[in-house]
């Protein structure tokens with residue numbers, strides 16, 4: 418498909434964007450081009466590609482496909498979501514400031530608090546679910562606003578359109594980490610964001626067998642910088658990984674639809690269970706930002722966080738009793754996973770701060786996979802008993 422075909426529906430773009438049967442053999446699947454270098458007809462006059470760090474056909478197909486799904490004009494693929502974040506951070510200059518949500522991915526928090534200061538970049542953290550208060554933390558030096566919506570693990574939302582409008586007036590840019598929603602459920606650039614970040618490791622690849630990342634933008638100046646930095650910093654993915662992610666994307670629309678249906682049903686059942694104090698899920702009517710979820714998302718997603726009655730010991734019992742849900746970090750794959758944020762993904766946050774932002778010892782996070790809802794509910798029920 419060519420760029421002019423971008424009006425096609427999401428399901429169609431997921432399968433065809435950036436890809437066409439190859440010209441020499443007609444192969445219908447994108448070939449994995451492993452070559453590190455490409456023959457040039459004349460000195461310094463390469464055809465399309467010269468060296469695979471600066472550009473590679475398999476990677477280019479993935480980048481074009483991801484850009485189409487996020488309604489962006491440019492896409493850049495990276496070796497991980499963290500590599501994408503690192504590259505984006507290098508678009509800033511010493512003295513610049515970042516305003517970031519206070520409930521972001523632990524690795525993003527670590528990058529902004531322990532790596533960015535070395536580049537002369539200061540970060541302020543604020544709660545994105547209170548738009549007014551969040552925007553009040555903007556300073557004249559804020560150059561980048563870093564949003565995650567829904568957040569991890571509390572599934573709080575940021576009003577992307579309202580924040581983006583105000584940030585644009587202030588002359589800064591907004592990045593939205595869209596990993597939890599995926600472009601099937603939310604397209605931040607259409608809401609006014611400047612750049613979208615993905616850990617393709619999660620829903621986009623969807624099969625828990627690749628670590629990868631991406632940045633998507635329609636901002637020509639930013640795209641130019643990212644292209645330079647992608648090559649200069651060199652945190653690029655292998656052609657084989659690009660192929661696997663492209664393959665995963667083909668089923669993204671149908672996977673997300675089922676993740677949403679099953680997570681929606683399980684969140685209702687969990688809410689009614691006496692062993693559960695509270696369920697965090699944007700698709701539930703009782704979620705404090707449910708109206709915003711309906712406005713900017715096309716479904717509540719596949720992640721549910723559950724506060725169990727009782728603390729760490731109860732959470733430990735529950736997690737070790739699960740049989741279909743696997744106790745593991747990560748999310749977004751076909752298989753259901755469960756984890757304990759306080760002792761696993763969010764253990765690096767000091768206990769007092771964890772409590773203050775609402776990550777209690779009884780909180781467990783579920784990544785609802787594609788197994789049958791009945792089997793998943795039976796599993797949760799027996800582990801709660």
Ligand SMILES: *Cc1c(COP(=O)(O)O)cnc(C)c1O
Nearest residue numbers: 497498499522594596616618629
């Ligand atoms: C996993 C994740 C990342 C980091 O991605 P990696 O591919 O693990 O480097 C960033 N943001 C979110 C929301 C994530 O879940």
